[in-house]
Amino acid sequence: MIRPSSLQRFVSLSAAVLLATFAAGAMAADGWPKTFSIGYQKYGTLIILKSRGDLEKRLAPYGVEVKWSEFFAGAPILEAMNAGAVDFGITGETPPVFAQAAPGSLVRYVAYEPAAPAGEAILVPKGSPLKSVADLKGRTVGVARGSNSQYLLVRALQKAGLKWTDITVSYLKPADANAAFVRNNIDAWSIWDYYLAAAQQLSDARVLQGGDGVVDNYAFFLASDPFLKQYPKVAQIAVEEVAKVDEWTRTHTGEAAKLLAQATGIDAPIIETALKRAGYGPRPLSPEVIAAQQRIADALFDIELLPAKFAVKDAVWTGFSTVAAAP
Numbered sequence: 343m344i345r346p347s348s349l350q351r352f353v354s355l356s357a358a359v360l361l362a363t364f365a366a367g368a369m370a371a372d373g374w375p376k377t378f379s380i381g382y383q384k385y386g387t388l389i390i391l392k393s394r395g396d397l398e399k400r401l402a403p404y405g406v407e408v409k410w411s412e413f414f415a416g417a418p419i420l421e422a423m424n425a426g427a428v429d430f431g432i433t434g435e436t437p438p439v440f441a442q443a444a445p446g447s448l449v450r451y452v453a454y455e456p457a458a459p460a461g462e463a464i465l466v467p468k469g470s471p472l473k474s475v476a477d478l479k480g481r482t483v484g485v486a487r488g489s490n491s492q493y494l495l496v497r498a499l500q501k502a503g504l505k506w507t508d509i510t511v512s513y514l515k516p517a518d519a520n521a522a523f524v525r526n527n528i529d530a531w532s533i534w535d536y537y538l539a540a541a542q543q544l545s546d547a548r549v550l551q552g553g554d555g556v557v558d559n560y561a562f563f564l565a566s567d568p569f570l571k572q573y574p575k576v577a578q579i580a581v582e583e584v585a586k587v588d589e590w591t592r593t594h595t596g597e598a599a600k601l602l603a604q605a606t607g608i609d610a611p612i613i614e615t616a617l618k619r620a621g622y623g624p625r626p627l628s629p630e631v632i633a634a635q636q637r638i639a640d641a642l643f644d645i646e647l648l649p650a651k652f653a654v655k656d657a658v659w660t661g662f663s664t665v666a667a668a669p
Contacts, residue, residue, distance in 0.1 A: 381431030417488035434490025456621030459553035535616035
């Protein structure tokens, strides 16, 4: 038997590595991007997906590098998407409406997660004299501009017979709003989880108006139109991997909370409370969900928060063939 020399083995190994590298590069050039940029917030199953590396493993054979960017809210994610800096991300129900209103918007709905109205609320400090939303007249309310909690505030005021102009709106990032809330610099705060759960547990904040019966609070996965047209397989794979992580989180809430706590520095009990109020299982947009988004767009136009009317359905991507359904 002739044993291969060290040089022969080195040459063979080098050839194999070069072949694999060439193959991966060829696949990246043939229907696959070199990079896939994802925008996420400091909470949710996208962080679990990032921590586990499942998406990276799924896309590695095609030479695709996954890049993750953290944002403080959904609206900046979609602003970055419209600017071509983010390919894919998740937000609440209102940011996509504001994003679609931007001239030449590139944002497209890919999938949604079930309604979770308990995941947002209008809060007041523990000792606040305010007893109902009607008491907000003439008061200052903090909220993130363009967020789903802004629409919660809009709808809550309408149900209480108040106009948007009956309150003073203080547009604040969540961290800044929390500081203002604790110092009593604002009278109320419209906010989503996990910030909602944190305020309830850490400062005994009281819910003035929850989302139940007021809003749907869907979550949406979105992607840029050019990316979807060129790389639809990548968006499909991303949501398939999210579906797997969603199912694991739904059935292992305590473990998921601990994992998220390690990744974010937020106490696990706070995250677990938020996770129990979330919706799970991405799926293609239904006519009912599109109609719900249209109601948001129309309502925001009516109070002059949007410059023009438009059809939400025009921004819905219909390219999904399969999405793992929630049980």
